[in-house]
Amino acid sequence: MKYQSHHRVGDQPWLRRTLILAAVALSALLLAIPLVLIFTQAFSAGWGALVSNIGDRYTLHAIGLTLFVALLTVPLNLVFGTALAWLVTRFRFPGRKLLVTLIDVPFAVSPVVAGLLYLLLYGRNGWLGSWLADYDVQLMFSWPGIVMVTIFVTCPFVARELIPLMQQQGTEEEEAAVTLGASGWRLFRRVTLPNIKWALIYGVVLTNARAVGEFGAVSVVSGNIRGQTNTLPLHVELLYQDYNIAGAFAAASLLAAIAILTLAIKGVAEWRQARLLAREPADRNPQ
C-alpha cells in the first residue's frame, strides 16, 4: 500500500508546527543554551584570560591526571566490553541473562555509592586495604583509586554499544568463516571487527568521555589534593567554590569540547554503521 502522508496522526500543519516549535524551543532552552553559556563564560574575560586560566599550573596538572586516568581506563574497558559482548551474543549458557543485567549495575548505582564501595574495601580500614597497607601500598586518595572507580563507572559502555548490534547481525558469517578454517583471532579481526567497527569506535569514545568527566565516584576516593589527585572535573568544582567562575568555566569548556567531539563522532559512527548494515553481507568484507 502506498504511504499517504495526510493519513497519519499529527500530520495537520498546525499540529505539526506546534509540536516542532515546542520541541525546538525546549531543546534550545535545556540543551543548546547551557552549552553556549559554558563557552560564553569561558571567553568572558577574553582569549588571554582563557589561555592563562587553562595554562595555570594546577589546571595543567589536572588535565594531565585526567588524560592519564582515561588512558588506563579505556583500553581495559575496551577488552572487557568486547569479550563480554562476544560471550553473551555468540553463546547461550546458564547465567547469561544475569551477566547482561550485572553489567548495568554501574548505570544504576549512584556514583557516590560506587566510590564508597571502593573506599570501604581498599581504604585503610578495609579488609583488603589494611592488608595492602602492611606492604606500604596505598590505593585510595591517590591515582590508583581514581583509576579503579573510573573503570567501575565506565565499564558498561562498550558492551552496551556492541550487544544489540552483534545480536542483530547474527553469526552466519562467522560460522561460515569457521567452516572455511579461520582461526579465532583471524576470525574476529577479519569478519567480526569490520562489521562492528563503528559501534566499537563510539563505545570507546563514550567510555572516554565518561572517564574524563567522572565526578561523584572520583571525589569520594581522590582526597582532592590540588596538584596531586585533582582531576579536571574536581578542579572545576574547586575553582567554582573559590568563586573563580571564569577559571571554572575555562576548565569546563575543555570538558564540554570533549563532549561535543563525542557527539560528533557518534553522528558519524551511526551513519557509517547504518551504511554498513544496509549493504549485503557478501560485499561487507572484501577479501
Added chain:
Amino acid sequence: MAHASPLKPRSKRVLPGFGLSLGVSLLFISLVLLLPLTGLVAETAGMTWSQFWFVVSDPRVVESYKVTLWTAFLASLFNGAFGLLLAWVLVRYEFPGKRLIDAMVDLPFALPTAVAGITLATLFSTSGWYGQWLETIGISVAYTPVGIIIAMAFTSIPFVVRTVQPVLEELPPEDEEAAITLGASDGRVFRKVIFPSLWPALLTGIALSFTRSLGEFGAVIFIAGNTPYETEVTSLMLFVRLQEFDHAAASAIASVVLLVSLVLLFAINLWQGRYLRRLHGK
C-alpha cells in the same frame, strides 16, 4: 536495559573463544563489580540491627530520602513528556536542524555532571540568563527543590527519547491509516492505536530516568543549596557522612540506596524482557 531479543537456537558451539571471553568477563566482573561489595557487607555486618536502624531512620536522612524520591519522580515525569515529544518530532517530521537536535539529545550523557552542575547553577542563579527572568515572575530555582528537579531532568533527558524512538520508528502505519480512514479523530487514534504500542517503552524510559535521578550527585549539588531537611539529596547525605569519617553511617545509608537501585534495575530488566518477548511473540 536487557536486550532480550531471542537468538536463534544453536545446536552446537561452533564459534571459538567461549573459554577466553567467559574468563575475561568473569574475572573483570568479579574484581570490578562484585569484590567491592564485600567491603560494604563487612562494614554493615559490624553493626547491630538497632545501630543500623538508628542511622538509616535518622530524621535528617529520612528527609533526604523524601526529597530525593519526589524530585526524581517529578524529573522523570517531565522527561516522560519531553522525551515523548522529542521522539515523536524526530521520528515523524522533517524540519531544518533535526539532525542537530537528534545529536544534542545525548549531550547529558557526554557532558560531565560537574560541568552540567555549574552551568545550570549559573543559568538559574538570580543574576543568570534564566534566573533573572524567573525572578521577575516570582519563581526562584537555584537553592530550591525546583533546582534539584531541573538538574535531575537534565542529566536523564536521553533515556526516554532513546527508548521510545526505535519503537515509534517501527510502528506499522497501516492500523493508524485504517483508523483515520474510518473517521476516528487524531486524539482517539493516538490513544487507541499508537499509545498501546508505545507505553511499555515510555514506562521503561521513565523508570530508567527515575533510577538515574535517584543517584545523581554532580549535577545536583551545585544548584541544590544543600540545606539539611530541605534541599539535601541522599547522595549528598552519604557524602557528608563520609566527610565526617563516619564510615559506618555512610555504609548503612549506602546499603539502603544500593538495595533500592538494584531492585529497580532488576525490575526494569525483567519487565523489559517480558514486554519484548510479547512484542516478538505477536
